[in-house]
Amino acid sequence: MKRYINFLQKFRWVIAIGVPVIVFALAFNLKYLQMDGSYRIWFGEESKILTDYDKFRSTFGNDDALIILFQDKDGIFNKKALQSVDNITQALWKMKYIARVDSITNYQYIHNNPDDVDDIVVEDFIKNIQEASPEYLANRKEIAISDPLVVNGFISPDGTTTMISARLTPKVNDNSDKSMEIMKLVNDILAPEIKRTGYKYWLNGGPPLNHAFVSIGMSDMIFIPIILIASMILLFLLFRRISGALIPIGVVTFTFLTVLAIQVLLGYKLNNFTINLPVFIVAIGIADAVHVYSIWLLHKKEGVENILAVEQSLKKNFLPIFLTSLTTTIGFATLTISEVIPVFTLGVATASGAVLAFIISIIWMPSILLLLKREYKVENIKKIERKKSMGYGHFIVKYDKKIVLLTSIIFIFLSIGIFNIKIDSNTIRYFDKSVEIRQSTEFNMKNLTGPMAYEIVVDSQEENGIKNPDFLKTVELFYKDFKTAYPDVRHLNSLMDTIKRFNKVVNNKDDIPDNKNLIAQYLLLYSLSLPQGMEINDKMDIKEQKLRITAWVNIVDTSMDLEMINYVSKWWGDTPYRASVQGQTAMFAYMQKDVTNTLIYSLSLAIFLVSLIMLLIFKRFKILWVFILPNILPVILVIGLMGWIGITIDIGVAIAGAIIIGVAVDDTIHFLVKYFEARKEGLSMEDTFDEILRYAGKAILFTTIILSVAFSLFAFSNFTPNQNFGIVTAFALVVALVVDLLLLPALLSIVEGD
Numbered sequence: 167m168k169r170y171i172n173f174l175q176k177f178r179w180v181i182a183i184g185v186p187v188i189v190f191a192l193a194f195n196l197k198y199l200q201m202d203g204s205y206r207i208w209f210g211e212e213s214k215i216l217t218d219y220d221k222f223r224s225t226f227g228n229d230d231a232l233i234i235l236f237q238d239k240d241g242i243f244n245k246k247a248l249q250s251v252d253n254i255t256q257a258l259w260k261m262k263y264i265a266r267v268d269s270i271t272n273y274q275y276i277h278n279n280p281d282d283v284d285d286i287v288v289e290d291f292i293k294n295i296q297e298a299s300p301e302y303l304a305n306r307k308e309i310a311i312s313d314p315l316v317v318n319g320f321i322s323p324d325g326t327t328t329m330i331s332a333r334l335t336p337k338v339n340d341n342s343d344k345s346m347e348i349m350k351l352v353n354d355i356l357a358p359e360i361k362r363t364g365y366k367y368w369l370n371g372g373p374p375l376n377h378a379f380v381s382i383g384m385s386d387m388i389f390i391p392i393i394l395i396a397s398m399i400l401l402f403l404l405f406r407r408i409s410g411a412l413i414p415i416g417v418v419t420f421t422f423l424t425v426l427a428i429q430v431l432l433g434y435k436l437n438n439f440t441i442n443l444p445v446f447i448v449a450i451g452i453a454d455a456v457h458v459y460s461i462w463l464l465h466k467k468e469g470v471e472n473i474l475a476v477e478q479s480l481k482k483n484f485l486p487i488f489l490t491s492l493t494t495t496i497g498f499a500t501l502t503i504s505e506v507i508p509v510f511t512l513g514v515a516t517a518s519g520a521v522l523a524f525i526i527s528i529i530w531m532p533s534i535l536l537l538l539k540r541e542y543k544v545e546n547i548k549k550i551e552r553k554k555s556m557g558y559g560h561f562i563v564k565y566d567k568k569i570v571l572l573t574s575i576i577f578i579f580l581s582i583g584i585f586n587i588k589i590d591s592n593t594i595r596y597f598d599k600s601v602e603i604r605q606s607t608e609f610n611m612k613n614l615t616g617p618m619a620y621e622i623v624v625d626s627q628e629e630n631g632i633k634n635p636d637f638l639k640t641v642e643l644f645y646k647d648f649k650t651a652y653p654d655v656r657h658l659n660s661l662m663d664t665i666k667r668f669n670k671v672v673n674n675k676d677d678i679p680d681n682k683n684l685i686a687q688y689l690l691l692y693s694l695s696l697p698q699g700m701e702i703n704d705k706m707d708i709k710e711q712k713l714r715i716t717a718w719v720n721i722v723d724t725s726m727d728l729e730m731i732n733y734v735s736k737w738w739g740d741t742p743y744r745a746s747v748q749g750q751t752a753m754f755a756y757m758q759k760d761v762t763n764t765l766i767y768s769l770s771l772a773i774f775l776v777s778l779i780m781l782l783i784f785k786r787f788k789i790l791w792v793f794i795l796p797n798i799l800p801v802i803l804v805i806g807l808m809g810w811i812g813i814t815i816d817i818g819v820a821i822a823g824a825i826i827i828g829v830a831v832d833d834t835i836h837f838l839v840k841y842f843e844a845r846k847e848g849l850s851m852e853d854t855f856d857e858i859l860r861y862a863g864k865a866i867l868f869t870t871i872i873l874s875v876a877f878s879l880f881a882f883s884n885f886t887p888n889q890n891f892g893i894v895t896a897f898a899l900v901v902a903l904v905v906d907l908l909l910l911p912a913l914l915s916i917v918e919g920d
Contacts, residue, residue, distance in 0.1 A: 167484070171477045174533050181533040185526065189420045192427035199426065201380050202435040204343040205372070205750055208757060210507055215756050222623065222748040223336060226714050227704040228265065229621050229749045232258075232332040232352060233370035235610055242270070242321065242328045243307040248295045250363050251328060257355045258332040259699070263348055266699055269330040270310065270320040271295070274696060276667045286671055288695035291316075315667065318615045318657040319718070327613040333704075334372065345376035368606040370617055372750065375593065378603040382885045383441045389883070390444045393876040394419070397448060400875060401456075404868050405463060413534055414455035420530070421523045422447035425515050437508045442888065446516045448876055450494055451523030453832045453869040454487045458527055460865045462535055476535050482861065484528065486839040489783060490832035491524035496775045497827045500768040505760040509821060558863075559855030562911045569912040573904070581802050583809030590814040591724045591758045594618075598884040607721060616656035616718035618727075621749035622734055624713045627742065632706055632713045633685045638662050638678045640741055641713065647737065652730050654720040660713055661705045664692055719751075723814070727755035761817055772827040773798060784838060792913045793838060796905040797831045800898040807897060808890075818887025822894045830902035833870070836862045837906050841914065851918075855911050863907065870903040 174181065209216040223229070234254060238247045251271050258267045271292045279285035292298070292306055310321045321328050338344055349369075356367050394415060402411040422444040429440070458479050465475035498520060501513025562569070594617070597604040607617040624644075626637045641662045649655050662678070668688040670676045679685055693702050705714050719730070731747045738745035773794070780793045801823055808819070840862045844854040877899070880892025 167477060167481050171473060171480065171532070174476075174529070175473060175536055178533040178536045181530055182537060185420060185530040189423050192431075193423045195427045195430045196423070198430050200435045201383055201441065202343055202437055204345070204376055205753065207435070207437050208507055209753070210505065210510075213505065215753050218746075219748055219750075219753055222621065225707050225712070226621070226623075228334045228336045228338065229619065230334045230338070230372035232264075232334070232348065232373050233610070233617075234330040234332070234352075234356070235327060235368040235370065235606070235614060236365040237327040237613060238365070239326055241307065241325045243303045243310075243325060245295055245298065245303075246363055247328070247365075248292055248298075248303075250359050250365065251330060252292075252295055253359060254330050254355060258330065258352075261332070261351055261355065263335055263338050263344055263351075264332045265335040266333045266704075267330065268320070268333075268700075270316070270328050272700075273316060273320055274700065275309075276664070276671055276692070278671055286668070286691065286695075288692060315659070315663050319659065322614045329610075329614055331371075343376055343380075345373040346380060348373040349377045368609050370603070370606050370610055374603050374606065378597060378601060379437075382597070382601065382883075383437065386883050386885060386888060387441060389442075389879055393445055393448060393879055396875055396879070397452065397872050400872050401868075404871075405459070407463070409534075409538060410459055410463065413531060414452055414459060416534070417455040417523060417526050417531055418444075418448045418451040420526055421451050421519055424522055425519045428518070429511075429515055434511055437511075440508060440512050440515060442880075443512070443515055443519070445876060445880075446498075446512075447519045447523065449873050450498075450516065450520045451527065452872055453490065453865075454483075454523055454527040455531060456869050456872075457483050457487060457836065457862070457865045458531055459535075460868070461861065464861075472538065473536065476532050479535075480528065480532055486836045487524060487527060489779070489835045489839070491520050493776050493779055493831045493835065495520040496779070497772045497831065500771040500775070501764065501821065503767050503771065504764040506757060506764060506817060509764055509817065512821065558859045559852035562855050562908075563852050563915050566912040566915040569908055570916065573909045573912075577799060577803055580810070581806040583806035583811075584802070586809035586812075587805060588723065588814045589725060589758060589762055590816055591754055591761050592721060592727070593754050594721050596816070596886050598886060598889070601884050611720050616654065616720045618719050618721060618751045619749055620717040620719060620731070620734070620747050620752055622715040622717060622745055622747055624715060624738060624743055624745045626711055626713065627744065628711060630686075630710045632661070632710050633682050633689070635678055635680050635682060635685065637713075637743065638665060638685070640743065641715065642666075642678060644715075644737060648717070648734070651733060652719075654722055654726070655717055655730070656720060657718040658715060659718075660715040661689065661702060662713070662715075664702075665689065668692065724755045724758040727751065728758060731755060761815070764817075764821070769801060769823045769827065772823075776827060776831050783835075784842065789914075789917050792910070792917060793834065795913070796834045796902065796910045797827055799905050799909075800830050800901040801826050803901050804894050804898040808894065813890055813893070816887045816890060818889070818891035819894055821887075822891050822898070826895060826898040826902075830898065830906075833866045833902060833906045834910065836866060837910060845918075851915055855915075858911075859907075866903065866906060870899050874899050 206216065236247075236250070238244065242248065242251070248271060251269050255267050255269045255272055258264050271290060273291040274288050275291040276286065276288050279287050291310070307325050310316050311323055311325050317323055319329070334348075352369070352373070359365070360367065397418075398411040398415050401414055402408065405411070425443060425447060429436075429443075434440070461482050462475050462479035465478050466472065470478065495517045498513055498516035501509050502517070504510050504513065594604055594607050599605070610617040624641065626632050626634060628634075631637055641660065645658050645662075648658070665685055665688050666676060666678060668691070669679050673679075679688075689702070696702070706712060722730075731752060734745055734747050776797060777790065777794050781787060781790055784793060786793070804822075804826065805815075808815070813819070837858055840858040841854060844857040849857060874896045877892045878896040880888045883889050883892070
């Protein structure tokens with residue numbers, strides 16, 4: 167160690183200046199940093215979920231759409247409202263990236279020609295709005311609110327709310343997310359309508375959702391400077407030194423700038439999780455820096471020469487911060503087993519951040535400390551410090567059994583909440599209730615229809631099979647059974663509805679014809695009557711073997727999504743036909759398994775690897791459980807607390823599990839390293855705990871306060887996974903502090919008491 171310190175002393179200026187120069191040179195690449203809110207970022211290119219979805223799109227076209235809703239409490243069927251619908255519809259048809267637009271005005275209404283009952287007409291539902299008479303509009307309303315093809319689709323049952331749906335062109339977002347551009351174009355269309363009508367236009371669908379992901383991700387970046395400033399203030403209050411605030415912050419700043427720069431150089435784009443990288447780096451690097459600085463400051467106050475103070479600090483801290491960096495790296499690296507790509511990239515970035523933070527803490531930080539010339543007045547600090555710590559060890563040894571009993575009762579009570587825990591990956595619930603996209607989807611659900619879409623692909627198992635009367639009657643039965651089983655299913659739509667409508671117009675029978683040729687004639691007549699751009703090739707495949715059914719459903723837990731999806735597969739599995747559920751709603755529901763696996767597998771792997779390292783370090787197999795318990799308990803208790811207060815497990819919580827293990831183990835290792843060093847010196851159990859408190863307790867307390875404050879700031883995010891992550895992690899770190907400073911020494915006192 168002495169030779170290493172001499173090396174640092176010799177090159178302290180080169181290191182002190184060189185490291186920032188290298189970091190800022192790398193940080194120059196941050197100007198190319200980009201944010202991506204596309205749904206594709208969640209899945210790997212080899213993901214079965216994504217490949218199945220791409221097959222669906224290649225067959226039926228894009229299911230991604232821009233939805234515009236508005237409400238007129240006096241009813242939509244007035245000239246002002248209908249003209250607004252028509253204006254927006256026509257403008258969207260001309261807009262870039264839009265393949266098709268459907269609304270109440272251009273809905274293809276199938277009916278008899280009043281002048282010739284044998285003539286079937288397919289035309290826009292509403293025409294010549296400004297010339298329309300009150301009687302005509304009243305007639306249109308009466309037809310619309312009683313038409314199952316329209317009601318709960320384009321119009322609400324009370325006729326006050328309507329929807330305009332603009333489907334995007336195929337593969338519009340495959341290479342880069344166009345949502346921000348699309349939203350700008352849409353806002354340009356809506357601006358004059360807002361001014362003319364005074365309506366509030368609500369936006370749903372893929373582009374507004376992706377726009378919300380990007381906007382909130384960018385707004386959450388404000389937490390980075392706030393957390394850094396808050397950490398600096400806390401460090402200054404704790405150390406009463408400018409250097410005590412600036413040097414640790416320098417370590418974490420250089421670390422996260424380097425990690426972000428490397429992410430850019432590797433071609434990664436930021437998402438709503440990796441945008442929080444700087445905060446995770448604060449969690450990783452601050453502990454190392456605080457431990458090094460606090461021991462250096464302690465020796466300086468004892469009158470030790472500066473170079474010796476740096477040497478003593480590194481000597482006491484090198485092993486524990488190496489071990490904590492190793493275990494933290496392992497904790498974060500376990501996230502790389504996740505199939506959720508943002509979680510995977512976060513794992514890679516944070517694991518590399520842990521390594522970088524260690525390197526900067528043992529190279530750059532001591533070089534800076536070696537440059538500090540200020541001397542501290544010696545006031546027999548050693549004696550004062552020992553007086554301060556005196557009583558801690560006595561308290562632990564005297565009340566060890568009571569501490570274990572009391573904490574066990576509290577922890578058992580909290581852990582019972584695990585049985586109430588739920589998992590939810592619903593994308594809309596990723597946003598706080600104050601966010602526009604969530605308000606918009608809830609407005610849709612309350613006033614019109616279900617805002618989430620299942621794209622059900624039913625395979626008739628034969629070419630031209632969708633024209634088979636038995637097949638279509640099975641589809642009709644599915645409609646009835648699905649809606650009966652799940653009231654959250656608000657509206658179903660497919661070519662079956664069109665065939666029934668033709669039969670009603672021609673034969674006055676509201677059912678499926680028994681003649682396959684007649685069904686084929688209806689479909690041909692319908693397709694020939696449609697205007698350009700509104701063909702039916704998005705409703706069936708080219709072989710006319712597969713039928714697409716779109717189900718509009720309410721916002722539900724992903725567990726309910728999966729239940730309904732499984733119901734669809736099972737229901738059709740009991741028929742001669744088969745079905746699968748596709749679309750973006752289903753994709754995110756399928757992702758719940760990956761979220762659950764991330765939590766279970768990353769936690770299990772982290773616990774196993776940390777246990778193995780603990781065993782290799784301390785070589786005490788019989789009491790290994792004592793070493794591991796303080797790292798498992800915070801996770802168990804925080805999940806239990808979530809069950810009690812109703813927080814669901816989402817991606818944010820799944821990430822938190824591995825991070826809690828990675829960070830909480832730091833304090834445990836620092837405690838245990840100091841514990842075994844003191845025991846080797848022959849100190850009694852009481853004196854051992856006092857020695858730990860003196861050399862590690864303060865740093866453990868400081869880092870817990872800083873990190874708890876830093877993470878708790880995420881409670882103010884508008885992104886729910888970030889809210890949950892912040893609350894869960896802050897609570898877990900406080901629990902870890904209590905466990906490390908009370909339960910762990912109490913257990914050691916009982917197991918290894920003098």
